[in-house]
Amino acid sequence: MADIDLSSLSVEQVRTLVASEDLAVTPKLLRRLRRDPRKGIRNLHSQLVRRQEAERKERLRLESMLNFERVLWASGTRRVAGVDEAGVGPLAGPVIAAAVVFPSECPQIPGIDDSKKLLPEERERLAKRIRQQAMVAVGEASVEEIDRMNIYQAALLAMRRAVEQLPAPPEHVLVDAREIPDLKVPQNPFCKGEGLSYSIAAASIIAKTYRDDRMNELDCQFPEYGFCRHKGYSTPEHQNAIRKFGPCPIHRKSYIYLKELCGEYSSVFYELREAVGKARSTAELRRIEERFLRTREQLTPHEQKKLRLMFSRRWKTL
Helix, strand or coil, X not given: XXXXXXXXCCHHHHHHHHHCCCCCCCHHHHHHHHHCCCHHHHHHHHHHHHHHHHHHHHHHHHHHHCHHHHHHHHCCCCCEEEEEEECCCCCECCEEEEEEECCCCCCCCCCCCCHHHCCHHHHHHHHHHHHHHCEEEEEEECHHHHHHHCHHHHHHXXXXXXXXXXXXXXXXXXXXXXXXXXXXXXXXXXXXXXXXXXXXXXXXXXXXXXXXXXHHHHHHHCHHHCHHHHCCCCCHHHHHHHHHHCCCCCECCCCHHHHHHCCCCCHHHHHHHHHHHHCCCHHHHHHHHHHXXXXXXXXXXXXXHHHHHHHHHHHHHC
16 A cells, blocks of 8 residues: 555545455555545545544453453353343243353454344344354243243243253353352353343343244244234234234233233223323323222222322323
């Protein structure tokens, strides 16, 4: 590049040359681009500077996320597993967990982050890179297990199964938000760990993409519910499908909200819920609240709790 006369090249030729993977963007090259009198070349310089700054920030972010792993690697602990789950919140489908173990010498994968912050296509791309560079395993807890033991315990079960499925047992486990029972290796739980630990973030991506694929498969069995679009979460489309068709075999029957959607609550509850939603003034809402207090003995404790929450939210909007 040092021997090339930039002035003899068109803006598009310079752009193509700079985009070449064989050409390093050096400080000297940036100076030459900045001094070029053509606006297109100076714009290219600005783009390259912004790109380099973004890459620098991403390297620093990933370095920070690798802090826990590097401390363990430096102490001689080689197989450090990050563990996370996907699917605690949905009304349908299994809960999936993933365990990911990176070798200490592997290069960083730009973009790894909490799966909830990533677009579907980004998650798919990163999941492929993670599987290429790391040791990966997945664990699952079924809908039947969720209904039998509750979603929290089922998620822990899926996490333990993911760790146990690793080709080689980990020497240390980093896990999101909780400790996994019945593991014989040390573990550290981190609140919002998918945003703090590189390995946990990678596990969140694997778990999310794996579960999305499972829900796409289940959509073929139960197409009327639209699982390929909402993945079992409580979207308006999903709620309407449950009201119309009722729950299917992969719905979590232990979730009380399903009973509300299926019209199994008391008539008083539905009347009050509709009235709260239609209230247009504080005076009107106060009258509805007084009615709620008079009729609450006709409501179950759960129905009362739901209505109190609705009142609280509606007061804030009026």
